[in-house]
Every structure is written in structure tokens, then in C-alpha cells.
Amino acid sequence: MSPPLLKLGAVLSTMAMISNWMSQTLPSLVGLNTTRLPTSDTLTQISPKEGWQVYSSAQDPDGRCICTVVAPEQNLCSRDAKSRQLRQLLEKELKEKMDELLPLIPVLEQYKTDAKLITQFKEEIRNLSTVLTGIQEEIGAYDYDELHQRVLSLETRLRDCMKKLTCGKLMKITGPITVKISGTRFGAWMTDPLASEKNNRVWYMDSYTNNKIVREYKSIADFVSGAESRTYNLPFKWAGTNHVVYNGSLYFNKYQSNIIIKYSFDTGRVLAQRSLEYAGFHNVYPYTWGGFSDIDLMADEIGLWAVYATNQNAGNIVISQLNQDTLEVLKSWSTGYPKRSAGESFMICGTLYVTNSHLTGAKVYYSYSTKTSTYEYTDIPFHNQYFHISMLDYNARDRALYAWNNGHQVLFNVTLFHVIKTDDDT
Numbered sequence: 001m002s003p004p005l006l007k008l009g010a011v012l013s014t015m016a017m018i019s020n021w022m023s024q025t026l027p028s029l030v031g032l033n034t035t036r037l038p039t040s041d042t043l044t045q046i047s048p049k050e051g052w053q054v055y056s057s058a059q060d061p062d063g064r065c066i067c068t069v070v071a072p073e074q075n076l077c078s079r080d081a082k083s084r085q086l087r088q089l090l091e092k093e094l095k096e097k098m099d100e101l102l103p104l105i106p107v108l109e110q111y112k113t114d115a116k117l118i119t120q121f122k123e124e125i126r127n128l129s130t131v132l133t134g135i136q137e138e139i140g141a142y143d144y145d146e147l148h149q150r151v152l153s154l155e156t157r158l159r160d161c162m163k164k165l166t167c168g169k170l171m172k173i174t175g176p177i178t179v180k181i182s183g184t185r186f187g188a189w190m191t192d193p194l195a196s197e198k199n200n201r202v203w204y205m206d207s208y209t210n211n212k213i214v215r216e217y218k219s220i221a222d223f224v225s226g227a228e229s230r231t232y233n234l235p236f237k238w239a240g241t242n243h244v245v246y247n248g249s250l251y252f253n254k255y256q257s258n259i260i261i262k263y264s265f266d267t268g269r270v271l272a273q274r275s276l277e278y279a280g281f282h283n284v285y286p287y288t289w290g291g292f293s294d295i296d297l298m299a300d301e302i303g304l305w306a307v308y309a310t311n312q313n314a315g316n317i318v319i320s321q322l323n324q325d326t327l328e329v330l331k332s333w334s335t336g337y338p339k340r341s342a343g344e345s346f347m348i349c350g351t352l353y354v355t356n357s358h359l360t361g362a363k364v365y366y367s368y369s370t371k372t373s374t375y376e377y378t379d380i381p382f383h384n385q386y387f388h389i390s391m392l393d394y395n396a397r398d399r400a401l402y403a404w405n406n407g408h409q410v411l412f413n414v415t416l417f418h419v420i421k422t423d424d425d426t
């Protein structure tokens with residue numbers, strides 16, 4: 001609270017100086033000062049037809065000059081050169097004083113703003129005091145088990161409230177947060193968006209080709225410290241960095257093919273594999289950075305997706321929703337955005353967001369909604385801190401973007417625009 005109070009004190013001090021100036025200067029400006037002029041019986045007889053005449057001059061106790069004048073008849077003023085000159089001098093002085101007043105307007109406005117801010121702070125303090133008092137009373141009235149049950153009840157209510165949030169539209173990307181520096185320039189790291197709250201396992205896949213080793217960590221903390229919990233040797237090499245872990249299984253593109261593999265971490269076996277019909281592969285339709293990134297597998301709040309390009313769609317991006325068990329294509333959408341002009345892409349709530357580059361200055365430039373089958377050009381910048389992004393995927397549980405940024409494993413926060421569902425919504 002100290003900085004706002006100090007600021008308000010400075011404003012009040014300024015207001016005091018303004019008031020003092022107004023009490024001393026404004027009266028003399030409009031002719032209401034208390035300095036006495038010589039009385040009328042000391043004046044000499046001067047004919048009003050002679051025009052303006054200076055009778056005497058003196059100084060008041062503050063050293064200001066005081067002049068006594070006799071004005072001519074009113075009908076003489078309009079044609080008297082001296083009257084016009086005096087009027088011009090008075091107008092000039094008035095303008096100068098008004099020019100001095102103009103800079104004070106922002107000060108007055110700031111005073112009103114700060115006063116409003118102080119009122120808000122006071123209201124927040126009163127609310128906080130009420131809450132703290134209520135907590136103290138409840139602690140005295142309930143034992144620990146009862147309080148614990150109330151906390152669990154509150155958590156359930158909050159989760160129910162979160163479920164009423166409809167899928168959101170991407171508005172902003174902030175960060176990144178650098179989690180770790182490891183591996184080569186290209187790679188992927190991820191968590192399972194369908195895992196339970198207590199399951200925070202991390203999977204790590206270095207390089208975009210000639211590798212079959214997946215490293216597992218029990219938590220982000222173990223990942224940062226390098227404490228591996230398990231290593232998996234896949235039956236096939238992968239292509240690219242656009243893999244995804246979804247509901248306990250790894251989905252990846254088999255090297256030198258358009259075949260998608262579903263691999264179970266629990267059993268260590270391939271559960272399904274299927275060719276993605278007409279999909280380009282092996283750097284036919286990669287992202288701008290290359291690296292066999294032709295087929296991008298991803299997941300969001302709706303399900304499992306594949307993003308790729310075909311000759312039939314002139315090399316433009318195709319979006320396909322997949323059956324997570326059989327890998328069958330459930331539905332596809334053909335866009336007009338060239339796959340080779342995309343830096344990376346990710347899905348949020350059934351909408352594909354495409355970046356225009358993998359280098360510095362990249363931004364989310366294009367989006368396509370599978371709900372409405374419409375697209376729009378966007379302008380959502382994000383900070384490519386380490387200059388080269390080779391993996392960018394959304395995690396619906398964490399509401400974050402996982403990225404591999406030139407050998408740095410980083411996280412971006414996302415801001416989504418949500419609509420609250422009501423009981424009347426169908």
C-alpha cells in the first residue's frame with residue numbers, strides 16, 4: 001500500500017500549491033485583490049473626453065506596481081487607440097495565465113484517478129479482512145476432518161465450474177518458460193493430456209530421425225534433474241518431431257512412410273498401425289524447417305488429429321480426425337494454406353492454429369475451425385527465444401504449449417477466450 005499512498009501524498013501536495021497559487025494570483029487576474037487604490041478625493045479633475053489618463057502609480061507591500069487610471073466616456077473607447085492597446089495588453093496577460101493553467105489539467109485528472117484507486121484498495125482490504133475473520137471463526141468451529149471435507153467439496157465445485165467452460169479461442173501466447181537445456185537442435189518432449197492429476201510422467205525423444213529410444217521421467221522435476229525412470233526401444237525409427245502421447249500410448253510417424261504407429265507404454269507393443277492415405281512423407285510436404293515433418297500428430301480437448309498435405313489438395317494442409325484405437329480417419333478437412341509455408345501447427349478445441357515461420361519473428365498467422373469449416377488470418381505473436389522451433393504442441397490438461405526451441409525444452413502459456421455454459425444451453 002505504500003507506493004499508492006506516497007503517490008497520493010505527492011498529488012495532494014501539488015493540489016495545495018495549486019490552491020495557494022489560485023488564492024494569490026487569480027484575484028489579481030480578475031480584479032478582486034484587496035490592495036487599496038488611492039481614494040477618489042485625491043484625484044484631480046480630468047475631463048472624460050480626454051481619453052484614458054494615468055493619474056498616479058505606486059507599489060503595494062509585495063512590490064507590485066499599482067496604477068490609477070481614469071476611463072473616458074464609453075462612446076470614446078471604441079475609437080480610442082490607447083483603449084485598444086490596453087485591451088490587447090489585458091488579453092495577452094489573460095492568455096498567458098490560461099497557458100499556465102493548462103498543464104494543471106493532467107494533474108487534476110491524475111488526482112481523480114489516484115483517489116479512485118485508493119478507494120478500490122480500501123474496499124479490497126475490507127473484503128480481505130472479512131474473509132480472514134470468517135476463516136478464523138471456522139477454524140475455531142470445525143475440526144481438521146470437517147475442514148478437509150469442505151476443501152474437497154470446494155474443489156469439486158470448482159471442477160464442475162470448469163466443465164461449464166466451452167472450448168476456447170486462442171487470444172494470446174506468453175512465455176516461454178525454459179524447463180531444461182538438453183539434446184540436439186531438434187526433438188520432442190511431452191506429457192499425456194488424459195493422464196490423472198497425480199500422473200505427471202514426461203517422455204523425451206531426441207532428434208528427428210535415426211532414433212528409436214524414448215526416455216521416460218516420473219515428473220517434471222525428475223526430467224529437469226535427469227533421473228530417468230524407464231527407457232523404451234521402439235520397433236521402428238520415427239520420422240520428424242511431431243509425435244504425441246495420448247491416453248497412455250505413443251503415436252508417431254514411421255520413418256520413410258506415411259504409416260502411423262500406435263505404441264503402448266504399458267505393454268511395450270504396437271497396438272495399431274495404418275497408412276494415412278495420400279499423405280506426403282519424407283520431406284515432400286514438411287514444415288519450413290524440414291526434418292521429415294510431413295505428418296504432424298496432435299491431440300486436443302476433442303481427440304486425436306493428423307495434420308499433413310496431399311497432392312490432391314495441391315500441397316495445402318489437410319486436417320484429419322483419427323480414431324484413437326484403430327487410427328481410422330473419421331473425417332477430413334482440406335484447407336487452402338500451403339504446408340511448406342507453415343512453421344508449425346497445433347490444435348485447440350478443434351481449431352488448427354498455424355505459425356508462419358520456425359524462426360525469430362514467428363507468429364500464429366492462420367487458423368481453421370473444423371466446427372464451422374471456415375478459416376481466418378490471425379496475428380498472435382510469441383517469443384521465439386532461442387531462434388529455432390522444431391516442435392510446438394498443445395496440451396489440453398496443462399493448457400500450455402510444449403516446444404523444442406533449439407535444444408531447449410520450453411513451455412508457453414496460452415490465453416483462451418471462453419464462454420460459460422448455462423443450464424439453458426443444449
